[in-house]
Amino acid sequence: MIPPLLSNYAPAELSFEKGEGAYLMGNDGRRYLDFAAGIAVTSLGHSHPKVVEAITEQASKLFHVSNIFTIPGQKELAAKLVNATFADAVFFCNSGAEANECGLKMIRKYQSENGSPERFRVIAFEGSFHGRTLATIAAAGQDKLLNGFGPVMDGFDQVPVGDIDAVKAAITSETAGVIIEPILGEGGIQVVDPEFLRALRALCDAEGLVLMFDEIQTGMGRTGKLFAYEHLGMSPDIMSSAKALGNGFPVGACLAVEKVAKCMTVGSHGTTYGGNPLAMAVAGAVVDVMTEDGFMDRVGQVAGHLKQSLNGDVDRYPSVLEELRGVGLHLGLKCKVENTKLLKALQANGVLTVAGGDNVVRLLPPLIIEEEQISELISALETACEELAQ
Ligand SMILES: *Cc1c(COP(=O)(O)O)cnc(C)c1O
Numbered sequence: 001m002i003p004p005l006l007s008n009y010a011p012a013e014l015s016f017e018k019g020e021g022a023y024l025m026g027n028d029g030r031r032y033l034d035f036a037a038g039i040a041v042t043s044l045g046h047s048h049p050k051v052v053e054a055i056t057e058q059a060s061k062l063f064h065v066s067n068i069f070t071i072p073g074q075k076e077l078a079a080k081l082v083n084a085t086f087a088d089a090v091f092f093c094n095s096g097a098e099a100n101e102c103g104l105k106m107i108r109k110y111q112s113e114n115g116s117p118e119r120f121r122v123i124a125f126e127g128s129f130h131g132r133t134l135a136t137i138a139a140a141g142q143d144k145l146l147n148g149f150g151p152v153m154d155g156f157d158q159v160p161v162g163d164i165d166a167v168k169a170a171i172t173s174e175t176a177g178v179i180i181e182p183i184l185g186e187g188g189i190q191v192v193d194p195e196f197l198r199a200l201r202a203l204c205d206a207e208g209l210v211l212m213f214d215e216i217q218t219g220m221g222r223t224g225k226l227f228a229y230e231h232l233g234m235s236p237d238i239m240s241s242a243k244a245l246g247n248g249f250p251v252g253a254c255l256a257v258e259k260v261a262k263c264m265t266v267g268s269h270g271t272t273y274g275g276n277p278l279a280m281a282v283a284g285a286v287v288d289v290m291t292e293d294g295f296m297d298r299v300g301q302v303a304g305h306l307k308q309s310l311n312g313d314v315d316r317y318p319s320v321l322e323e324l325r326g327v328g329l330h331l332g333l334k335c336k337v338e339n340t341k342l343l344k345a346l347q348a349n350g351v352l353t354v355a356g357g358d359n360v361v362r363l364l365p366p367l368i369i370e371e372e373q374i375s376e377l378i379s380a381l382e383t384a385c386e387e388l389a390q
Contacts, residue, residue, distance in 0.1 A: 014347075019046025022366050022373050024352065033376050035365045036352040040185070040217045040330070043244035043286075045366040050285045051247050058281035065277065067270060073280030080287050084226055086235030087255035091264070092275030096216035096242035097131025099252035100179070102269060103238045104135055106260050107177035107210045108155075113263040116208075119176040123209075125161040127357060129186035130179065130214055139179055161192055164199045171203075177210035177237075182228040185217035188358030189325045189332030194232050201234045210260060212238040216252075217330070220244035221290045221367050224300040224328030231327065249282040290367075299367045302374070303328045309378045310363075317385035325360070329367055332360040337388050345384035351377055 016032075018025040022045050024032045037043060044051060058073075065071065078090040091102050104122060111119035122139065129145075130136040137145040138153035146152055157175075159166040161184065178200060184190040204211040213236040218228035220241060229235050237260050242252035252274075273279070289295065307324065310333065314321045320342065322334040335342050339359045346353050346361070354362040365373070 012347075021045040021047070022369055030350065032347075033351045033373055033380070035346075035363050035377060036354045037364045037366050038248060039243070039354055039362075040222055040364045041243045041246075042248050043221055043367045044247050044289055045368045046248075048247060048289070048368075050289050051249075051282060054281045054285035055249065055278065058278050061277075063276065063278045064273070066272070067275065071275055071277055071280065073277050073284060074275040077280050077284045077287065080284065080291070081241075081253065081255060084287070084291055085239070085255060086229070086257065087239065087261075088258040089256055089261035091254045091256075091269065092279070093242075093252040093254065093271050094250045094273050094279070095131070095252050096214075096240065097133045097136050098271065098274070099216065099240035099242050099254045100130045100136050100139070100214060101133055102254035103212045103214075103240050103256075104139065104179065105269060106238055106254070106256055106264060107179075107212060109263045109268065110210050110260045111176040116176075119174055121155050121157055121172065121174045121176055122212075123157050123159060123167060123170050123175060123178045125180055125184070126158050127161065127184055127187040127190065128158075128179075128181055128214075129184070130181075131216075161190065162196050164196060164203065167200065167203060171207055171209070175207070175209060177212060178204055179212045179214060181214045181216075181218065182232070183218050183223070183327060183330055184357075185330070185362075186357055188334070188356040188360035189330060189362060190358065191325060191327060197232055198234055201236075204237075210238060211236045212240070215239050216242045218327075220286070221296060221299055222328060222330045222364070223326075224296060224303055226290060226296065228327065228330075245283050245286060246279060247282065247286050249279060251279040251283045253283075295367075299328060302367075302369055302371070303331075305371065306363075306365075306369075306374050306377075307331070309374060310381075313378065313381055313385065316382075317389055320385045320388045326363075329363075329365055329369070331363040332356055333363065334358065334360050341388060342384060345387055346380055349380035349383050351380040 015027045016024045124139045128140045130139045139156045141158040238256045310324045325332045356362045
């Protein structure tokens, strides 16, 4: 007999019954400082009053109607996102992978509508993560995602990140676009060189390719800007968002510039749940909080202090920590010891974190984190490092 629950995860025994701001109350009776935030999801912390209010109010009125009817909340949220970003139009869905699927379909549709239906291939990058659908695992191209799932969906070419000549060499008459995470999150908080991203933009313009950013993890304030592209002085043509967009309520979005968005004509794409009134109310509240005056400035300040303290610890414990990576509150500690050992030691000292590729422990606190909680994290990290240095 197998357990009734599919065994595709290997969860820690720990579970939680309540969350409050930056803390989670464990079933073991302990309170944990949450530097995992549901993997960059609960960025406003647990039970944020504005989010609770929005969901409660909307839930008592209307959860769901089909997209065969007008959903005013969609128009409102789309307008807010268009206002706050490079984009001219937004499609709403329920998850990150779906947002990427929409973007990948848009890349193909754009070329098809512009007289080049033979252009369907998308260049992606080694070590990326774009989700778990057949198209998004093919985009990432990693064996550990693809193994056992049959012929890899055609249309993706991976090149090493940071190598503009490799990108140029990979372009053929069939290439339609490029997808990249501005910081490779699951890959271990690998910050992509801004010069490389600007070179990609220029290359896409020169070659008529569509540039898509996967900002599912980097977006919604994580890097100290609403979206990470804002650090670069340029913008993509398509951008996916999810994770923190709903602060834990499942919602995703695919944003695009006009020339791409207008190719998605009536009937070309759709979803049942995507953009339903409940999701729109929650995401609307999240966007409102994050776009309030001073919110991102505060994230930047707190992130600066956190980074300074963490860099101090990297110097102090060279046998445990190799380097600090990341932008804003999208941080990773590359470890000298096994990353899971540091993760467990931190958990034993009351702090939850997330493992990442390249032997990294990701630090993804809620953006509402305060100085006091930074001190708490640092004290737990130092205790953990003392233990592991022995
Ligand atoms: C989490 C993530 C995804 C997938 O999102 P899901 O909601 O799990 O489908 C895609 N891309 C990146 C960069 C992510 O971090």
